[in-house]
Amino acid sequence: MTDTATVYRNAIVFDGRADAPVQSAFAVRGDRILAVGTEAEVHAAAGEGAAVVDLGGAFVMPGVIEAHAHLAMFGHAQGKVQLRDCTSVAQIQQRLLEARAMNPDATVIEGVSWLFDALPDGVTQPTGAMIDEVIDDIPVFLDANDLHSTWVNTAALRAAGIDRDTVDPIGGQVVRDDDGEATGFLLETAAMDLLADYLDGIRTEEEVDGHLELAFGAYLAAGVTGAADMGMTEQSMAALRRRLDRDGRLPFPVTAHWWLSSTGDPAADLAQVERAVQLRDELDATGTPWLKVVGVKFILDGVIDACTAAMVRPYADGSNADPIWSREAATPVAIAADRAGLQLAMHAIGDAASALAVDLVEACERANGTDIARRPRIEHLESVAPETVARMRAHGIAASMQPVHCDPAILDNWMAMLGDQRAEDGFPWNWFRDVDVPVALGTDAPTAPHEALHNLFIAMTGRSSIDRALPPYHPERAFTAAQALAAATSGAAHVGAIDDAYGRIAPGFFANVAVLDINPLSAPTDDLLTGAVLLTLVHGEVAYRRP
Structure with missing residues (x-):
């Protein structure tokens, strides 16, 4: 890398x-x-011989730090059958048939992002029989939009070894019919743990490496220059280290939070x-x-859509769910991680889970x-x-939130x-802004679209990026443009404890810089949905340039 400075001028720099x-x-x-300021100030700091890039009045901001990422899962999801826009079981079935027709030799089909709203009125859970109607000879695995449940056919249950004798894991459920047979719907850790051996076993190292490549590429094109991976596993870590060993670097820096599973065994x-x-x-x-391991990730509860x-x-409907981690199991683990200098990141969607999360921090103190x-x-x-x-x-606990989860199109x-x-x-x-709780904004892709500008649009308006005709969800709570931009950049860096350099x-x-063709501080908010990233710099080098 050269010692010659490069001046980027004629810009609007946030x-x-x-x-x-x-x-x-x-x-x-x-x-x-090296410097930021007026053109005269920056030229003076750069000195004679500096290269000059005219940005033509473009908007410049720090690269977005994806505060809640699942890199390998996101990349993998891009190759699955996409179901978020399906509004009925019939549409989902048709999408699966189309996928089978495109690849008749497939030995497994995976889909992602189906919504509970697609189920018939009065039906709260899908069944494997719905998939069996169209594909019953090979395993089919369909991840819900939130990735906290998986809908499978009978062949998938057989492949994963799930039957009437399968014991529900801690924090999960294999949904069963009145006769005790699995219906084809797995909740929480049943979806995550019981399927892992089979699904991980059919993926080659080359495929996992390819998933990461897709994720990095998509994020760079969206102006993302760093990510906090909120569920690092052995398989994902191995893939990242292979890439690091091969190239001596990653496409952008990644901080990892190690995925913790409640096993029922304190020593484990x-x-x-x-x-x-x-x-x-x-x-x-x-x-x-x-690549750094900076923390651990507790999944304290599930999701509201599935009542978990x-x-x-x-x-x-009168139901409720216990936390996935009991207080008794989580407390010594949190204390050990905290004592070791690992950051606690705690998934908590329900009000009981977030109260438990604060209790864990108090126990650490x-x-x-x-x-x-x-x-x-x-x-x-x-x-x-x-x-x-x-x-x-x-207690100095930060709020890491995802505006794309608040899209009115998926809230019914x-x-x-x-x-x-x-x-x-x-x-x-x-509520968090009013009392100065540190805030970071991310997307949690693939549970939601990964585009940073779409995330900012919802944060600033409470409106849907999917169907702009829908009324907003409580726009009085929205962020200003400057607040949203800060929460996605310096705020995410602060919450991730990397704000000394990012x-x-x-x-x-x-x-680490993103150059946009719109100015979010002054442009009509709808323009965020059509705006584009022109240039992404990572550690001073061009990592993406719009074709």
């Missing part, structure tokens, strides 16, 4: 801070930002923390900035002291009590499952 004035130029030397639970520490230390010893999120009060520079974070926070928000502020079932005032009190982004266009920071 430096990552919501309250900072925009500038007109910035300069890069090597992999770092703690062994997962030990594995995360081992991987962290191995990677840190190499000095690489491209842990709520204080029952759902509209009691056990390990309050002088540790911890930055715990709670993911999602779709239904949360005001007192939990206040407790988060008191979500609201119906709650059925009361809680359906109107969801996604209370303003998330801003400022001297000394890594030159």
